[in-house]
Amino acid sequence: MIKIAQRVVNIPPSPTMEGDRKARAMRAEGKDVLSFAIGEPDFPTPDNIIHAAKRAMDEQKTKYTTASGIDELKQAICQTTEATIGLSYEPSQVCVSGGAKHALANVFGTMLDPGDEVIVIAPYWVSYPDLIRLYDGVPVEVVTTGAENFQPCMQKVADAITDRTVAIVVNSPNNPTGGVIDDEVLADLAALIVERDLVLLTDEIYKDIVFDGRRHSSPAALPGMKDRSIIIDGVSKSYSMTGWRIGWTLGPSDFIRNMGNLQSQMTANPNSIAQWAAVEALTGPQDAVEKMRKAFQQRRDYLVPALCEIEGIKCTMPAGAFYVFPDISAYLGQTVGKRQLNSSKDFCDYLLEEAWISSVPGSGFGAEGYFRISFACSMEQIEEGIRRIREALTKA
Ligand SMILES: Cc1ncc(COP(=O)(O)O)c(C=O)c1O
Numbered sequence: 001m002i003k004i005a006q007r008v009v010n011i012p013p014s015p016t017m018e019g020d021r022k023a024r025a026m027r028a029e030g031k032d033v034l035s036f037a038i039g040e041p042d043f044p045t046p047d048n049i050i051h052a053a054k055r056a057m058d059e060q061k062t063k064y065t066t067a068s069g070i071d072e073l074k075q076a077i078c079q080t081t082e083a084t085i086g087l088s089y090e091p092s093q094v095c096v097s098g099g100a101k102h103a104l105a106n107v108f109g110t111m112l113d114p115g116d117e118v119i120v121i122a123p124y125w126v127s128y129p130d131l132i133r134l135y136d137g138v139p140v141e142v143v144t145t146g147a148e149n150f151q152p153c154m155q156k157v158a159d160a161i162t163d164r165t166v167a168i169v170v171n172s173p174n175n176p177t178g179g180v181i182d183d184e185v186l187a188d189l190a191a192l193i194v195e196r197d198l199v200l201l202t203d204e205i206y207k208d209i210v211f212d213g214r215r216h217s218s219p220a221a222l223p224g225m226k227d228r229s230i231i232i233d234g235v236s237k238s239y240s241m242t243g244w245r246i247g248w249t250l251g252p253s254d255f256i257r258n259m260g261n262l263q264s265q266m267t268a269n270p271n272s273i274a275q276w277a278a279v280e281a282l283t284g285p286q287d288a289v290e291k292m293r294k295a296f297q298q299r300r301d302y303l304v305p306a307l308c309e310i311e312g313i314k315c316t317m318p319a320g321a322f323y324v325f326p327d328i329s330a331y332l333g334q335t336v337g338k339r340q341l342n343s344s345k346d347f348c349d350y351l352l353e354e355a356w357i358s359s360v361p362g363s364g365f366g367a368e369g370y371f372r373i374s375f376a377c378s379m380e381q382i383e384e385g386i387r388r389i390r391e392a393l394t395k396a
Contacts, residue, residue, distance in 0.1 A: 069096025178318020
């Protein structure tokens, strides 16, 4: 047996991947499983981006680049950031990585010493706590609930700060809730971060998917925040480019230089062709981004009221991203279709086995009593999914 390091043994399997594995196995048996578990847009990558990648290959842009990314992409990221959140950065303040997840891993690797605490607002994207632990940090959860519309309570955040606290992770629009933190709450959070001399790590990967005419607000753009903020972003969600693996970090140049050094020893540069494709994504026509955003909004407008009509399901209206995170606590401890449901995992297993619907239990996001549905799928699938969920949950 080859020895496995304890830090790797400690990593739990991703709850989203686990649901996906079961659904695949059922599909292989010929069952028509509808997936509501996937966190990626169902649209094709726009043609102009595909063509830019082909051009990059034809032009032999196929060699190592600077570890932290090509200057053309860093310039494009700076321009996009200025246009969307009004903050001006220079290329020396940008590190391009192999996706936002890789960016986050390198940020934690650059920032954390053993025992350093990072506050994570729950429900949280599954990877934050595990990445923090991987770098010997300690994730500290601050819980928000659907009843609070997933807005963090400032008193709870303040109570979670200790003399080991280094940073607070904010993710708005949020995965898994679709929640967007209100501007007043962001302002209070920023004031607290300044007062307690902390770092803000703001994951803005869903910034282009905001509904009802709302504009994305970045807490990094609030007074006094830029120099203590690290912004994570990427092309995966906005441009339907999840497989291309391009994400980035913006922050003070000293931090970014050190992060680039770490990255240079681990992966060196992100894929050269995907970097050129990302330049086209950011600088080319933007109509596909708006088309996808509108489609997500239409689906949400059908899905959420339909879910709320099912007895026992309580649902807040997501203001962004492509997820809805219903409260299903009324079902826990109950018997449905002859099955005793004691956890969100039982609930999702029941939907998978009974209705052939795959979804993700809230427990993986630090929120037992909820489950996540992704509406990055067709309207037809959503309509059929609702029908099946209703039928499965009303079984005696
Ligand atoms: C909140 C959040 N951050 C980061 C990521 C990672 O994105 P990428 O595909 O760029 O690694 C995801 C992907 O699901 C996400 O939901």
